[in-house]
Amino acid sequence: MVSARSSASASVGAPACASAFSSTCPSFSRRLAARTVAAAALVLVSGMPATLMPAWAEDGAAANAPAGGAAGMGKTPAAVSVLSIVEHPSLDALRDGLHDELKAAGYEDGKTLKWAYQSAQGNPGTAAQIARKFVGDRPDVIVPIATPAAQAVVAATRDIPVVYNAITDPVGARLVKSMAPSGTNVTGVSDRLVAEQQVAFIRRVVPAAKRVGVIYSPGEANSVTAKRQMQEVLERQGMSLVEAAAPRSVDVGQAAQRLVGKVDVIYTSNDNNVISAYEAVIKVANSAKIPLICADRSSVQRGATGAMAIDYYTMGRQTGRMVLRVLRGEKPGDMASETSDRLDITLNLAAAKKQGATISPELKAEAKEVFGE
Numbered sequence: 001m002v003s004a005r006s007s008a009s010a011s012v013g014a015p016a017c018a019s020a021f022s023s024t025c026p027s028f029s030r031r032l033a034a035r036t037v038a039a040a041a042l043v044l045v046s047g048m049p050a051t052l053m054p055a056w057a058e059d060g061a062a063a064n065a066p067a068g069g070a071a072g073m074g075k076t077p078a079a080v081s082v083l084s085i086v087e088h089p090s091l092d093a094l095r096d097g098l099h100d101e102l103k104a105a106g107y108e109d110g111k112t113l114k115w116a117y118q119s120a121q122g123n124p125g126t127a128a129q130i131a132r133k134f135v136g137d138r139p140d141v142i143v144p145i146a147t148p149a150a151q152a153v154v155a156a157t158r159d160i161p162v163v164y165n166a167i168t169d170p171v172g173a174r175l176v177k178s179m180a181p182s183g184t185n186v187t188g189v190s191d192r193l194v195a196e197q198q199v200a201f202i203r204r205v206v207p208a209a210k211r212v213g214v215i216y217s218p219g220e221a222n223s224v225t226a227k228r229q230m231q232e233v234l235e236r237q238g239m240s241l242v243e244a245a246a247p248r249s250v251d252v253g254q255a256a257q258r259l260v261g262k263v264d265v266i267y268t269s270n271d272n273n274v275i276s277a278y279e280a281v282i283k284v285a286n287s288a289k290i291p292l293i294c295a296d297r298s299s300v301q302r303g304a305t306g307a308m309a310i311d312y313y314t315m316g317r318q319t320g321r322m323v324l325r326v327l328r329g330e331k332p333g334d335m336a337s338e339t340s341d342r343l344d345i346t347l348n349l350a351a352a353k354k355q356g357a358t359i360s361p362e363l364k365a366e367a368k369e370v371f372g373e
Helices: 026-046 089-104 124-137 147-156 195-205 221-236 249-258 278-288 297-302 312-327 349-354 361-366
Strands: 078-084 113-119 141-145 162-167 186-190 211-216 240-245 265-267 292-296 306-310 344-348 369-371
Touching (some): 078 089, 078 147, 078 312, 089 312, 113 124, 147 162, 195 221, 195 292, 195 306, 211 221, 211 249, 278 297, 297 306, 297 369, 306 312, 344 349, 349 369
Parallel strands (some): 078 141, 141 162, 162 186
16 A cells, blocks of 8 residues: 655744744844835935835835745745645645645745645635735735635735646636636646546446446536536436535535435545545445545545546646746746646555445556555
């Protein structure tokens, strides 16, 4: 069994002063005093009204650190703020990959990197509050993870660079108009999966499957898009989709239970609401002996039969490379949105046995990771 990667701290490190822009930090006080004297001299010499004093003479971090400017100055730590809609293994791996990519490029916590991470705990309202706080902090880049978080951040700022991640349909979510360079402050990485590939994998695991149960969140754009695409492909191949809506995480177990006796296999997409309560789905699949196929590696490790999925840690590293481009001066609007073309097969043989699935030797040989041997 492949060991899980270590997680980055939710709030990694801190400079010697609680904040480089804190009024209690001695270095800040010296800088502010020098700037205030210089500004006062400018007013006396030029007659410039105090209301038109340069922004650098004002008190506060927002005036002293314009968005995108800190990294280029070479003296102030680059500020990267990360907002995740919820915490679960896939999104945590993504966050860790992002952090590791920055670290590999020489951005060290508390020295050359000011890292802030917060989770909205699955609440879009909380995501909006955190987004507004991050905008007020004026970081160099904000990285929202998952659609509700990205929508909250994009609604809150039009000038701070935004590099989104784990968005199945960034166009449908109205983050960008297309996957081409947006011309705005937004770019990022999509975790879009091709429905044809997912159906082909389902048929390899359960060749006789005709009815595919899909648990989804009706309020999450990613999930609705994935369900619609899956239904279109299944119908073209003479199969059917049986849907079970789960508006909240607490509804996921009941949604799975409603599929019992109606489907040959259960499929879950990259739906954060569902994944955050995945043990409830696994319990139903094991009890009813229904093979459970998913779209992320971590859920296989937790107890799904298998997945043809994106490695979210690798996608986090990919996102990190985009963030580095922004920190080095490139404009998000000049950067095309990206996708991850690398898909790996992950299997859980112990889960397959519990759920009544038989894994062929050929499929096992193709798998990058096999758990439960």
